[in-house]
Amino acid sequence: MGALSWDDYFMSLAFLTSMRSKDPSTQVGACIVNDRNRIIGVGYNGMPSNCPNDQLPWSKRSVEGELATKYPYVVHAELNAVLNKNAESCSGCRIYSTLFPCNECAKVIIQAGIKQVIFASDKHSDRASAKASRRLFELANVELRQHVPEARRGGRDGTQWEKAEKQ
Numbered sequence: 001m002g003a004l005s006w007d008d009y010f011m012s013l014a015f016l017t018s019m020r021s022k023d024p025s026t027q028v029g030a031c032i033v034n035d036r037n038r039i040i041g042v043g044y045n046g047m048p049s050n051c052p053n054d055q056l057p058w059s060k061r062s063v064e065g066e067l068a069t070k071y072p073y074v075v076h077a078e079l080n081a082v083l084n085k086n087a088e089s090c091s092g093c094r095i096y097s098t099l100f101p102c103n104e105c106a107k108v109i110i111q112a113g114i115k116q117v118i119f120a121s122d123k124h125s126d127r128a129s130a131k132a133s134r135r136l137f138e139l140a141n142v143e144l145r146q147h148v149p150e151a152r153r154g155g156r157d158g159t160q161w162e163k164a165e166k167q
């Protein structure tokens with residue numbers, strides 16, 4: 001078996017990172033890499049630091065309304081990856097994400113100077129948020145590419161991607 005490609009390696013790292021997420025329904029991971037294939041930052045979806053996790057909800061919906069769901073509180077994987085960066089800048093970098101970025105993360109990705117987005121799952125492509133992301137990325141000349149694991153081209157065991165697509 002040959003060496004793992006950079007794309008498979010960084011997407012695998014994004015999946016590994018996603019496994020740190022406490023979100024019971026959707027674990028997302030992201031990894032930012034520079035043009036020398038050095039890792040600049042990683043992140044997963046989680047509640048903001050210093051907020052005791054047991055005091056915020058993980059529900060998708062609630063009879064008590066939106067404030068009793070995770071959505072107003074959770075920090076997305078891509079935003080965490082940018083915020084966690086260990087380099088001066090993300091300018092000219094690429095980001096690997098296990099899920100296509102929402103429009104709020106698209107704004108952050110563009111403002112951070114990231115030039116390429118590689119994603120695994122695109123399961124919410126019909127949502128307004130994903131359509132807005134695409135529009136912003138197109139206007140800002142950020143390249144989008146869905147990751148096709150080597151396994152799909154014949155060879156490696158690609159079970160983690162199959163699992164992500166089913167999520």
Ligand SMILES: Nc1nc(=O)n([C@H]2C[C@H](O)[C@@H](COP(=O)(O)O)O2)cc1CO
Nearest residue numbers: 023025026028045074076077100101102
């Ligand atoms: N690109 C993304 N990065 C993320 O980190 N997320 C997070 C926010 C939530 O914690 C979870 C989505 O919840 P759900 O609606 O699929 O149960 O994934 C969501 C998206 C989707 O745009």
Ligand SMILES: [Zn+2]
Nearest residue numbers: 076101102105
């Ligand atoms: Zn987002």
